[in-house]
Amino acid sequence: MVAELIGRLPGPPAGERWAGDDAAVVAVDAGPLLLSVDVAVLGVHADPAVLGLDDLGWRAVAGAISDVAAMGGEVRHLLVAVAGPADTDLDLLYEGVVGAARHHGAAVVGGDLSSSAQLMVSVTVTGCMGAGPRGPLVPVGRDGARPGDELLVTGPLGAAAAGLRLLRAGQPGPGGGATGPVADAVRAHRRPVARLAEGAVACRAGVSAMMDLSDGLGLDASRLAVASGVGLDLRDVPAHPAATPAEALGGGEDYELLMATADPDGLRRAFERAGLPRPLTVGACTADAGTRSLDGGPLPVAGWEHPWD
Amino acid sequence: MVAELIGRLPGPPAGERWAGDDAAVVAVDAGPLLLSVDVAVLGVHADPAVLGLDDLGWRAVAGAISDVAAMGGEVRHLLVAVAGPADTDLDLLYEGVVGAARHHGAAVVGGDLSSSAQLMVSVTVTGCMGAGPRGPLVPVGRDGARPGDELLVTGPLGAAAAGLRLLRAGQPGPGGGATGPVADAVRAHRRPVARLAEGAVACRAGVSAMMDLSDGLGLDASRLAVASGVGLDLRDVPAHPAATPAEALGGGEDYELLMATADPDGLRRAFERAGLPRPLTVGACTADAGTRSLDGGPLPVAGWEHPWD
Numbered sequence: 001m002v003a004e005l006i007g008r009l010p011g012p013p014a015g016e017r018w019a020g021d022d023a024a025v026v027a028v029d030a031g032p033l034l035l036s037v038d039v040a041v042l043g044v045h046a047d048p049a050v051l052g053l054d055d056l057g058w059r060a061v062a063g064a065i066s067d068v069a070a071m072g073g074e075v076r077h078l079l080v081a082v083a084g085p086a087d088t089d090l091d092l093l094y095e096g097v098v099g100a101a102r103h104h105g106a107a108v109v110g111g112d113l114s115s116s117a118q119l120m121v122s123v124t125v126t127g128c129m130g131a132g133p134r135g136p137l138v139p140v141g142r143d144g145a146r147p148g149d150e151l152l153v154t155g156p157l158g159a160a161a162a163g164l165r166l167l168r169a170g171q172p173g174p175g176g177g178a179t180g181p182v183a184d185a186v187r188a189h190r191r192p193v194a195r196l197a198e199g200a201v202a203c204r205a206g207v208s209a210m211m212d213l214s215d216g217l218g219l220d221a222s223r224l225a226v227a228s229g230v231g232l233d234l235r236d237v238p239a240h241p242a243a244t245p246a247e248a249l250g251g252g253e254d255y256e257l258l259m260a261t262a263d264p265d266g267l268r269r270a271f272e273r274a275g276l277p278r279p280l281t282v283g284a285c286t287a288d289a290g291t292r293s294l295d296g297g298p299l300p301v302a303g304w305e306h307p308w309d
Numbered sequence: 310m311v312a313e314l315i316g317r318l319p320g321p322p323a324g325e326r327w328a329g330d331d332a333a334v335v336a337v338d339a340g341p342l343l344l345s346v347d348v349a350v351l352g353v354h355a356d357p358a359v360l361g362l363d364d365l366g367w368r369a370v371a372g373a374i375s376d377v378a379a380m381g382g383e384v385r386h387l388l389v390a391v392a393g394p395a396d397t398d399l400d401l402l403y404e405g406v407v408g409a410a411r412h413h414g415a416a417v418v419g420g421d422l423s424s425s426a427q428l429m430v431s432v433t434v435t436g437c438m439g440a441g442p443r444g445p446l447v448p449v450g451r452d453g454a455r456p457g458d459e460l461l462v463t464g465p466l467g468a469a470a471a472g473l474r475l476l477r478a479g480q481p482g483p484g485g486g487a488t489g490p491v492a493d494a495v496r497a498h499r500r501p502v503a504r505l506a507e508g509a510v511a512c513r514a515g516v517s518a519m520m521d522l523s524d525g526l527g528l529d530a531s532r533l534a535v536a537s538g539v540g541l542d543l544r545d546v547p548a549h550p551a552a553t554p555a556e557a558l559g560g561g562e563d564y565e566l567l568m569a570t571a572d573p574d575g576l577r578r579a580f581e582r583a584g585l586p587r588p589l590t591v592g593a594c595t596a597d598a599g600t601r602s603l604d605g606g607p608l609p610v611a612g613w614e615h616p617w618d
Binding site: 115 | 346421
């Protein structure tokens with residue numbers, strides 16, 4: 001069954017085995033391998049009133065791939081495990097899974113299916129690092145930021161949160177060609193895209209720390225600060241044109257990347273040379289690890305808190 | 310939180326990053342990488358009336374690792390994603406996860422936590438192949454069996470199914486030192502062990518096909534036959550001393566391995582040299598792909614049918 005659903009994607013190259021056996025067999029180069037798993041639960045990570053199962057599948061895959069982007073890596077393989085009620089429209093779910101895999105250039109090589117009361121998709125992703133001057137590039141953690149480093153993001157924030165608000169208010173999903181901030185925000189919520197190119201350019205440019213903003217800048221920047229042992233001075237957080245300032249600060253699932261660097265000019269030039277949108281400054285790291293400020297005042301606690309975090 | 314729970318296990322070697330960042334970073338050698346994911350749902354894959362959450366965690370990990378054993382591989386990394394109600398005893402669950410990881414020599418390098426109505430554990434496993442005479446060994450699929458190949462299993466069957474029956478009848482869980490068929494069967498259900506050593510020896514000995522008996526011999530042997538395009542003539546299926554013949558044929562989750570080979574004597578000698586229990590013959594592969602026989606009569610349909618298979 002898993003093999004059948006995955007059969008919509010191109011099959012394995014010679015020497016590899018994908019779905020249909022006890023384990024998938026893939027060929028890898030020596031060096032660092034990136035591994036991450038993300039669980040998306042219907043009703044927790046996706047509002048079934050405004051999203052289809054295809055959206056749930058897409059979002060689960062994009063969210064997992066974003067973890068590879070946040071390390072500066074290239075995505076390789078996906079394993080997609082689904083547990084849900086027996087009447088789940090798996091075809092629709094896998095339409096989103098396969099669409100997101102194809103969009104990001106990842107191969108679905110295996111999975112599992114089980115019954116459960118609530119629909120849940122677990123996506124495992126593997127990634128590798130591109131070639132650097134001396135062997136593979138070194139993955140970028142969230143713990144390398146230093147006092148004085150500038151903090152930048154790969155784009156304006158809050159689009160996905162605004163999209164959810166607009167969908168709940170009755171905004172229809174965008175047609176293929178719809179443009180403008182509203183269509184853009186709805187698309188950001190339904191069909192987010194991992195910033196793989198941006199992460200790789202930032203890695204190559206030598207950023208000191210990086211992570212994806214899956215839970216919102218307010219929370220995630222604090223996590224980077226804690227991991228790096230620095231303070232946080234956020235200023236002029238750039239909001240997506242459809243988003244409120246609160247959505248820009250607290251809205252997760254944009255999958256924009258947060259980067260710390262001592263050489264912001266060099267980073268902007270690297271993005272420009274790669275033809276990517278100019279990264280936007282959101283503040284700086286401070287020496288006092290206790291600092292959490294926003295535009296000179298205290299940083300409000302905002303963002304997606306996991307129940308067990 | 311994931312990092313904290315996993316913190317009970319030894320930390321990463323130099324150059325690797327495990328839980329706590331967007332993705333784990335592990336070092337791998339060039340060659341075939343094995344990947345598999347298994348989902349265990351409380352109430353579906355584990356009866357909460359007789360099993361603890363530590364048992365659920367152990368079983369989920371052992372079941373995933375068994376997929377690596379079934380390819381002839383060595384286990385390396387685990388990613389453990391949990392979704393469940395907020396009052397879930399995660400400490401107890403992870404006690405089982407960590408115990409099984411340690412028992413099988415696997416490293417838990419990452420995971421995810423989410424809330425959901427029903428407790429679910431998704432375990433992703435990676436594995437690699439040991440060294441053969443000319444580079445890494447070739448993973449063994451379930452599709453290589455040929456007519457005339459003998460079919461063997463790594464031990465008598467039905468222990469886990471018998472253990473579940475005994476637990477439901479009030480049999481207490483075995484103490485550390487309990488011995489005998491009943492304690493053995495209960496242990497097989499609560500704390501199954503993947504046959505990693507057996508799988509590697511079988512791979513090195515050149516078996517033509519292999520898989521683990523996670524869903525019972527009746528179903529799994531049929532899957533091997535379909536994948537290989539052969540028929541199935543089962544005879545004298547060896548039952549565990551605590552198991553009924555029906556449990557031996559239909560009981561899954563024993564994680565014994567099913568192997569096909571044209572040289573059963575060579576396979577038995579290889580197991581003997583490795584100090585492993587002698588594999589037991591359960592039948593042979595036939596040329597007529599439609600054959601499904603048991604002791605000369607028709608093979609009854611028995612085993613764990615997944616809802617979507």
